[in-house]
Amino acid sequence: MASHLFLVNAATGTTLPPMPDAVGRIAGAVLTRGGAFGFLQALTDTIGPRLTGTDNSRRAADLLVHTMSQAGLENVHIEEYQLPSTWRRGTASGRLVAPVLHDLRVQSHGWAPSIHLLDAPLLDLGALVPGDLTPPMSHVRGSVVLADFPDRAGEFGYLNRARSAPLLAEAGAAALLIPSGKPSRLLDVTCFGNLPAAALPMLSIAQEDTLLLRRLLATGPVRLALTVENTLERTPAAERNVIAEWRGSSRPEEIIIVAAHFDSWDTGTGANDDGTGVAAIVETARVLAALDLRPMRTIRFVLFSGEEQGLLGSRAYVVAHGVELDCIKTVIVMDQGAGAPRGFKLHGRQDVAGAAARVIAPLHALDAAGLSQEARFDQDHAFFLAAGIPVMTLWVQPGEYDVHRHAMTDTLDKIDPRMLTIDTAVMAVAAFCVADGEAIGPRLGADASAALLRDTGLESAFNLLRVATDPVSFRA
Numbered sequence: 001m002a003s004h005l006f007l008v009n010a011a012t013g014t015t016l017p018p019m020p021d022a023v024g025r026i027a028g029a030v031l032t033r034g035g036a037f038g039f040l041q042a043l044t045d046t047i048g049p050r051l052t053g054t055d056n057s058r059r060a061a062d063l064l065v066h067t068m069s070q071a072g073l074e075n076v077h078i079e080e081y082q083l084p085s086t087w088r089r090g091t092a093s094g095r096l097v098a099p100v101l102h103d104l105r106v107q108s109h110g111w112a113p114s115i116h117l118l119d120a121p122l123l124d125l126g127a128l129v130p131g132d133l134t135p136p137m138s139h140v141r142g143s144v145v146l147a148d149f150p151d152r153a154g155e156f157g158y159l160n161r162a163r164s165a166p167l168l169a170e171a172g173a174a175a176l177l178i179p180s181g182k183p184s185r186l187l188d189v190t191c192f193g194n195l196p197a198a199a200l201p202m203l204s205i206a207q208e209d210t211l212l213l214r215r216l217l218a219t220g221p222v223r224l225a226l227t228v229e230n231t232l233e234r235t236p237a238a239e240r241n242v243i244a245e246w247r248g249s250s251r252p253e254e255i256i257i258v259a260a261h262f263d264s265w266d267t268g269t270g271a272n273d274d275g276t277g278v279a280a281i282v283e284t285a286r287v288l289a290a291l292d293l294r295p296m297r298t299i300r301f302v303l304f305s306g307e308e309q310g311l312l313g314s315r316a317y318v319v320a321h322g323v324e325l326d327c328i329k330t331v332i333v334m335d336q337g338a339g340a341p342r343g344f345k346l347h348g349r350q351d352v353a354g355a356a357a358r359v360i361a362p363l364h365a366l367d368a369a370g371l372s373q374e375a376r377f378d379q380d381h382a383f384f385l386a387a388g389i390p391v392m393t394l395w396v397q398p399g400e401y402d403v404h405r406h407a408m409t410d411t412l413d414k415i416d417p418r419m420l421t422i423d424t425a426v427m428a429v430a431a432f433c434v435a436d437g438e439a440i441g442p443r444l445g446a447d448a449s450a451a452l453l454r455d456t457g458l459e460s461a462f463n464l465l466r467v468a469t470d471p472v473s474f475r476a
């Protein structure tokens with residue numbers, strides 16, 4: 001075990017809590033090296049956008065293998081899985097043709113098909129849930145549908161969108177326009193539930209243009225033209241996850257996974273989503289190796305691809321490692337950007353909160369020892385959570401993250417190097433403490449895992465993403 005330093009507060013004479021020597025060395029090294037930002041710059045400026053299934057994604061995986069090998073990590077390798085389809089963005093344009101001529105700011109969502117439409121009526125369905133779409137819906141046929149998909153009826157908005165799109169396609173809608181929630185005419189891109197191919201052309205439209213369309217609709221019919229040129233290949237293709245290990249000293253067979261996703265959307269460079277997570281994890285690995293500090297358990301660094309298409313990389317990983325899942329004791333993920341750290345989200349695992357609080361207590365001084373039970377299914381922890389494994393995702397102040405996330409403005413200039421350094425220290429200390437301390441909780445059995453998904457409202461997200469890519473059920 002690591003030795004401990006005992007500190008005395010000179011002003012009050014009170015003894016501060018003991019600090020594992022290793023934690024001070026790790027935090028000190030991360031805060032003084034500042035290495036995460038340099039790696040993030042290489043990832044975003046020299047590789048750029050990292051859309052799943054592209055050459056840039058392959059280049060990012062190669063850079064990660066090279067960097068982890070150079071740092072002295074062990075068992076550095078690639079694990080492949082199959083994408084059901086690949087997609088490339090082409091051009092997209094929209095134009096009002098009546099009652100006035102006016103260009104519209106639009107952009108295709110991911111894995112959506114092309115369209116050439118010279119003149120079609122616009123139909124506003126407002127805030128939509130699948131239950132609103134009951135046949136025959138003859139008024140939808142041939143129209144471009146404008147609809148919002150907020151979190152509603154106990155479901156995440158992306159689920160309402162994913163379930164509504166096939167119903168709209170079936171009813172004969174020509175295309176679906178989804179208002180961007182972003183300011184300054186910024187557009188959004190997503191595709192959870194779209195693979196292998198979206199049911200109909202699906203576009204993000206600027207908030208300001210949405211408001212114009214709705215003002216015009218209030219006074220009479222509106223008609224528009226749309227052109228989208230995408231390339232959608234329905235042949236399976238190989239994609240890759242990158243793995244590197246730092247072997248444990250006394251219980252190397254027990255594994256703590258520390259993860260982020262290196263894929264990004266194609267319009268920006270994925271600097272915050274999830275370049276910051278990847279950079280923090282690479283630097284964590286480099287610092288542990290440079291200090292030669294071995295926790296009891298093995299830390300397995302996993303950099304996933306395919307996250308933006310529906311957690312494809314992490315889902316494939318859980319499926320491929322089914323027989324090994326009992327050895328994976330905790331999964332720690334960073335994928336919320338480099339905001340001011342608050343602590344970690346446990347996603348509904350009330351039973352692990354006590355031990356988790358004790359294990360991450362050294363993060364109090366960084367104001368990062370908080371715990372949240374907010375449960376979500378939109379990061380790479382999700383299929384591990386569904387498999388019963390305790391998960392911790394970095395919890396940060398959101399700041400401007402949601403403005404730039406998935407937008408063309410998710411670029412390096414938005415990243416505060418100081419905050420990324422602090423988040424990296426939090427991730428590095430958490431990784432070491434979880435790998436070196438008491439187990440934060442057991443793996444739940446199949447029934448308890450199913451109950452957890454039900455109780456946290458994550459069951460339908462699990463079902464959507466589980467079946468979206470292939471019919472394999474990861475739990476035998």
Ligand SMILES: [Zn+2]
Nearest residue numbers: 273274307335
């Ligand atoms: Zn992300």
